[in-house]
Amino acid sequence: MIKEMADSLKNELISIRRQLHKTPETDFEEIKTAAFIREKLTEYSIPYFVSAKTGTVAVIHGKNEEKTVLLRADIDGLPIKDESNFHIKSERDGFMHACGHDIHSACLLGAAKILNSLKDTLNGNVKLVFQPAEEGMGGALPMIEEGILENPCVDGAFALHVEPLETTGKIQIKDGSIMASPDDFEIIIHGVGGHGAYPEKCVNPLSVGTEILREYHGISEKYNLPCVVTICSFNGGSCRNAIPDTATITGTARSIDPITRKKLIEVLENTVSAIADKWKITIEFNFNVLFPPVINNEKMNSIVQKSAEKLGLGITLLNEPSMAGDDFSYFCERVPSSYFKLGIGNTSKGAVYPIHSPKFFADEDALPLGASIMAQAAVDFLDTF
Ligand SMILES: [Zn+2]
Numbered sequence: 001m002i003k004e005m006a007d008s009l010k011n012e013l014i015s016i017r018r019q020l021h022k023t024p025e026t027d028f029e030e031i032k033t034a035a036f037i038r039e040k041l042t043e044y045s046i047p048y049f050v051s052a053k054t055g056t057v058a059v060i061h062g063k064n065e066e067k068t069v070l071l072r073a074d075i076d077g078l079p080i081k082d083e084s085n086f087h088i089k090s091e092r093d094g095f096m097h098a099c100g101h102d103i104h105s106a107c108l109l110g111a112a113k114i115l116n117s118l119k120d121t122l123n124g125n126v127k128l129v130f131q132p133a134e135e136g137m138g139g140a141l142p143m144i145e146e147g148i149l150e151n152p153c154v155d156g157a158f159a160l161h162v163e164p165l166e167t168t169g170k171i172q173i174k175d176g177s178i179m180a181s182p183d184d185f186e187i188i189i190h191g192v193g194g195h196g197a198y199p200e201k202c203v204n205p206l207s208v209g210t211e212i213l214r215e216y217h218g219i220s221e222k223y224n225l226p227c228v229v230t231i232c233s234f235n236g237g238s239c240r241n242a243i244p245d246t247a248t249i250t251g252t253a254r255s256i257d258p259i260t261r262k263k264l265i266e267v268l269e270n271t272v273s274a275i276a277d278k279w280k281i282t283i284e285f286n287f288n289v290l291f292p293p294v295i296n297n298e299k300m301n302s303i304v305q306k307s308a309e310k311l312g313l314g315i316t317l318l319n320e321p322s323m324a325g326d327d328f329s330y331f332c333e334r335v336p337s338s339y340f341k342l343g344i345g346n347t348s349k350g351a352v353y354p355i356h357s358p359k360f361f362a363d364e365d366a367l368p369l370g371a372s373i374m375a376q377a378a379v380d381f382l383d384t385f
């Protein structure tokens with residue numbers, strides 16, 4: 001039944017997605033996006049409240065209050081210039097829905113409409129969370145801190161993310177870690193500058209930085225840590241014949257579980273302090289702890305798998321986590337959760353590019369499928385968990 005209901009919403013979901021696609025907004029400034037989502041909820045007669053400025057939470061009360069399932073969609077775009085071949089373009093220069101959060105929002109609105117029409121049969125409540133700022137400042141944590149997991153208390157959560165590299169409608173899922181913690185770091189090397197002719201009288205921070213880069217290279221293999229460490233900038237000096245006083249390195253350090261994460265931070269910091277001791281200089285190491293890794297609950301995953309089977313959607317079991325991050329991890333830390341991916345790739349409609357590509361393209365046939373899997377997973381959770 002859910003499949004048929006979602007199919008009948010296809011044109012409406014395409015129109016919602018296209019509207020959102022035109023106005024990508026970021027970091028708690030999703031004003032138009034939030035207004036549009038709230039308008040739709042009003043149209044569907046689903047009451048909502050505001051959380052974390054541009055976040056929206058709606059609750060559908062079922063036939064009893066025994067359990068509550070949370071469905072989350074992120075709503076923000078990216079500061080990326082739209083270079084896609086899709087005929088609907090971003091109307092904000094320099095901004096684009098290149099991670100498919102417009103699709104997530106449309107799918108959740110579709111699921112909301114379906115579940116609201118089934119509310120007299122639901123074995124509990126459904127909490128719909130339209131979350132801002134996933135890409136940058138992180139909207140999940142402030143929403144949780146404002147109490148969105150309470151009243152009614154949430155027992156389990158689902159989130160969907162699009163995957164252009166997977167065939168349209170196929171569900172990718174993985175037990176345990178599925179997304180990494182996307183932490184980053186900054187290293188400021190305080191050397192001793194001077195004339196380029198007399199390096200022996202200086203401590204060249206660029207030489208020191210090169211040594212840090214060499215030690216960081218291959219850190220995953222050297223320490224047997226499932227992680228990714230990438231240097232993304234190395235800056236210092238402004239003159240061809242002078243050694244600068246300082247140089248700065250920045251990079252990203254991604255790990256897939258809390259133990260690896262702790263160990264990785266120690267290794268990165270100890271490496272820097274050993275090099276600082278050797279050169280007898282000060283090196284600042286600033287590690288920026290961002291989102292935790294996304295760790296899926298197996299029981300929640302099995303609900304998604306069964307729901308996908310009911311809907312006739314194929315399933316790909318992933319062997320490896322993605323090294324990208326998602327702040328849905330804050331939900332996973334607090335309630336049993338499943339974060340799964342929905343294929344949106346169809347080369348007969350358009351070339352396939354990964355998420356965050358300025359050429360990102362989605363097969364919109366995936367929209368009713370995304371709405372149906374969210375609605376079905378919610379129903380199945382309330383019936384079985
Ligand atoms: Zn993204």
Ligand SMILES: [Zn+2]
Pocket residue numbers: 099100101134161
């Ligand atoms: Zn995303």
